[in-house]
Amino acid sequence: MADPKGFMTTPRQEWPRRPVEERVRDWDEVYVPGALLPIISKQADRCMDCGVPFCHQACPLGNLIPEWNDLVAREDWRAASDRLHATNNFPEYTGRLCPAPCEAGCVLAINQPAVTIKNVECAIADRAWEEGFTPPRPPERLSGKTVAVIGSGPAGLAAAQQLTRAGHTVAVYERDDRIGGLMRYGIPAFKMEKRHLERRIEQMRAEGTRFRTSTVVGRDVSAADLRTRYDAVVIATGATAWRELSVPGRELRGIHQAMEYLPLANRVSEGDLEVSPLSAAGKHVVIVGGGDTGADCLGTTVREGAASVSQLDIYAQPGAERDEDVEPWPTYPKIYRLSAAHEEARDLRTAPAADADARLFAASTLRFDGDEAGHVRSLHLVEVDARRRPLPGTGRTLPADLVLLALGFSGPDQEDGIIEQLGLELEPRGTIARDAGFATNVPGVFAAGDAARGQSLIVWAIAEGRAVAAAVDRRLTGSTRLPAPISAYDRPMVV
Template sequence: MADPKGFLTTPRRLPPRRPVDERVRDWDEVSAPGGLLPIIGAQADRCMDCGIPFCHEGCPLGNLIPEWNDLVSRDDWLRASERLHATNNFPEFTGRLCPAPCESACVLAINQPAVTIKNVEVAIADRAWEGGHVTPKPPDRLSGRTVAVIGSGPAGLAAAQQLTRAGHTVAVYERDDRAGGLLRYGIPEFKMEKRHLDRRLEQMRAEGTKFRTGVDVGTDMDAAELRTRYDAVVIAVGARAWRELPVPGRELAGIHQAMEYLPMANRVLEGDYARPPITAEGKHVVIVGGGDTGADCLGTVLRQGAASVTQLDIHPRPGDERTEGEPWPTYPKIYRMSAAHEEARELAASPEADVDARVFSAATVRFEGTAPDAERPHGGVRALRLIGARADGESGPGTERVLRADLVLLALGFRGPERNGGLLDQLGLELDERGTLARDASFATGADGVFVAGDAGRGQSLIVWAIAEGRSAAAAVDRYLAGSTTLPAPVGPTDLPMTA
């Protein structure tokens, strides 16, 4: 503990973001370059080195937060990086993308603003890359055992890296043309520039992990045959079966799922398109869904130059403070302002803009469309009709409203793994009552040597849970192959976040 009074004398301070009118004109990350380092040492000093650091419990990775806070406050960046990487394979991802349940569990947050744990984390990770301290760690010897990992999102990548470093020969199969899963095509560039992903993939290749992209296991390749070629298989395909909105008019052209829309914007930046096939440019856009994916759509829509945009959330507006029903150290449902919402709010203040960024307690009743024609046989969407939704699920009288909409994006979350391929049937896998892949306490399915990691078994969750599951599943596979393991297993398949 470098400064015993740091939490008393130093206020919480966040790094500056680039001006809104600048950042909505490009796809670079929203944070101002170099904004963290001048403030991060003092922010790390606010860590109290608690006797019982509940931030460990808030983070499923078990990150050694007080240790690397202390090291940063002492300007010992190399050791801070070592302690950070001891529990987290990809801290530059989590430091950008995780909503930081560790901060909600910070002991200081009982009655003061929490330590800026997430910002300290990303500062350590970026400083480690800049200093050349993140290097390949190939195994000292090979085990002679082989593992196939299906899916290259955070769970698949974490499992693959852990198993490669344990000495197994690992091949990652990804159906997209580039590795990364939702990190590649689901997360907008302004939240995480893909150079961070690319350099981590290069580290993994240098360690010995092989990547087979453009291979949809279950369709392009028989999954049962793949199992015979490897000593073990890890399924980490995520939970990409999106939720639908079954209301009248859903068949109209111009209504798309968020995960049909977002990847195309990322592919423009990858050089695949000059202009995305689905674009918000010049259109009146309505986003249905108030979560993180909806916010990703909002930031993307703003950068594409929409004529107007409205985001609908069926839930009431959360309060600004914890309620008695959500005590510390749980992760509370409070009103949060993402960078995209900040952009929308500032643009809404401009007389030239037509932005109504967030409408709470709004339930979609139906879509209204234009007459069918040769190009749009069902017609195209032209409006969305909504009503006010009460907490009891009933609609409020006199709350009906019509929004103009040339483009509607559905961001309603995900139900579990997709079922339209042959992967599940070919391996004889079963689904549990939640619609996710059934597995036992060791992440193993009913098929011998087949394991499940990440959202495919847990359901839609956070990136820190995906990485934690990847690490834990890797330990289970290593034990299956070698009889024992020294790999860490931070979580079990049934562990849950801290909730009230």
């Protein structure tokens, strides 16, 4: 380690955010440009270079965190970039979007604020692009084998890049008009500007990966035909089958799924639309669901100029500190976190009646009421206990001109025909069944990412993409040098 006493002498300092009043007027990233590099070397110095670094175990990619922390502390950015990219294809994505289970597993976090691992990762990735440390890496020779990757989210892109670099000819099929999956149209630009996505796509093109956009496999092209045309097929379509809310009034107009709403807002940011057809401007908005997707909706509605915004979370408000009896270190704890969107809602007082920021905790939706025209106008809710049982006398009504359902996803969309056309077996929960080596019941067809794992984190998606690439390479060539950081059955650390 560069400074053996760094963890004792240097307090944790995170990448500062721009003032709320400034950042809600645009779609740029919420952080102060250029404010990370001046502080990050000292923050990397806080890493203790543990004998048993649990941050490795907490991160499914197996990122070599103590190594690149030490290199950043010494300001050897090229070497830090090499060590970071050895385990992660897209650190600029995870450095912005991952909730950092590695920090929950940091040994320093046993009794002090963890090392700012996520910020260090982001700084390395951004510096690597600025200094030209990430040139395209096309293969020296081609294998003559071909692979189709269906889906261009983080799992699909990671698999495609690994397989292309191994010498296979890879084509990525994407249903939307641009590459990126949920990173393109699900994640708002204020969390990750799309220029980061574009740079990797251009890098992959230069390496030889081919992209087929506006192509719905199962409709525009038969999944069975792809299996015939390619030596292997990787299904990485994500878990896009959203969960529903079956309560009276759900049929009213003005109630939409989060993934109906967010892509339109992102298209405004991309310049495709001048105004979103589902814009929250001037409306009373209620978001049902307390996760990250709900927070993305929250930040988006604030920027669109909603009259008010409330977010319902069915769970009780968590505490500010880890409960060691329930969620001991190094598991990822459920604690009260203030995202940029929640900070904005709190400071702008978008929901004055909320428990904290814009959130109402332990709140369950009972029904929706609408006007004579069939448009939603209010949402009725009730407080619930830990078993989600209604508490008498706690009902209340919120004005609602726009309701956004952010209740998560159950598995891959089956309406496109891929599963039926290939004859894929499913798990009871609706995800694609596979063995420990990511192979489905159909020879030559593999499944990776949320389509098989179920809704998960971006860091798990990239790990799945890298691991499935190793499995495909082994099938095509008989052996592989590609890393496989996880198996299909690995899961996050839990109690």
